[in-house]
Amino acid sequence: MEIIILPDAAEVGRVAGAKIASIVAGRPQAVIGLATGSSPQGIYAELARRVQAGSLSFAEARGFALDEYVGIPADHPESYASVIAREVVAPLGFDPSRVRVPDGRAADLAAAAKEYDGAIAEAGGIDVQILGIGSNGHIGFNEPTSSFASRTRIKTLAPKTRQDNARFFDSPDQVPTHCMTQGLGTILEARELVLVAQGAGKADAVAAAVEGPLSAFVPGSALQLHEHATVIVDEAAASGLRLSDYYRYTYDNRPDWQRFE
Structure with a gap:
């Protein structure tokens, strides 16, 4: 696992964006795992x-969203179908037909979840998965105690997650209970994982995921199992990382083959 500590949120976005851009530049048909949220x-x-500068194109890329609320209309402004279309597909120039979002409105949700996993496999797998982390350590909507072997499925959102996401809705009661x-x-x-946090x-979730024990209680700690x-x-x-000085040292002394900026 490579840990990169930067001065502020703007630099996090710039450097993480450079990492994703380097992958797409080398493989224009890349399959991107798309996270939502702030x-x-x-x-x-x-x-x-x-x-916009003409140095990167997603015209041939494919995308798979991490998650979707269950039961929310597709045209609701806070459905992830709407968010991905508005914040990712349009500004990045994806072909909309090449971007999938889980179907939280399916009549048979279990079958839709299984089909989604199959669609990712048929696309050749995800080249790079973008991730955030919740304050309780969740990634995607895999709440604490999620199995490390779990596949795309229905989950009940933790009260803390619903509380955190209430800022996107008119009232907390509007936040769906399931996803x-x-x-x-x-x-x-996924071949590579890129997690950002600001x-x-x-801080507590990042420290537990990176330096804590491997635990289903902290789903983000699953990253410790990944090669890239x-x-x-x-x-x-x-601020909660114990080896922050070492992470800064390793980033400052990266070999040329490890650089992507």
């Missing part, structure tokens, strides 16, 4: 800047 917004802003999410097992099959509110996981955080989110 954490990856800086990544998408940096990628959009590069697209469809890629499982930890699905996420770990702010002191994520990169965690990019600002100083506030890094």
Whole structure:
């Protein structure tokens, strides 16, 4: 696992965006795992800047969203189908037909979840999965005690997660109780993982995921099992890390083959 500590949220977005851009530049048909929420917004802003400058294209890329609320209309502004279309597909120039979001409105949710995993496999697997982390350590919507072997499935959102997401809705009562999410097992099959976190509110979760024991109680700790996981955080989110000086040293002394900026 590579840990990159940067001065602020803007730098997190810029460097993480550069990491994703380097993958797409080398493989224009790359399959990208797309996270939502506030954490990856800086990544998408940096990628959009590069697209607008003409130095990067997602025209041949494919995308699979991490998760979706269950029961929320597709045209609701806070459905992840709407968020991905608005914040990712349009500004990055994806072909909309090449971007999938889990179907939280399916009549048979279990079958839809299984089909989603199958669609990822048929696409050749995800080349790089973008991730945020919740204050309780969740990634995707894999709440604490999620199995490391879990596949795309229905989950009940923890009260803390619903509380954190209430800022996107008119009232906390409007936040759905259930979701469809890629499982930890699905996420770990991606060839590369890039997790970003900003702010002191994520410090405990970042420290537990990176330096704590491997535990289903901290789903983000599953990244410790992955061969190519990169965690990019600002100083506030890094404030709970015990080996922060070492992480800064290794980043400052990267060999040329490890650089992507």
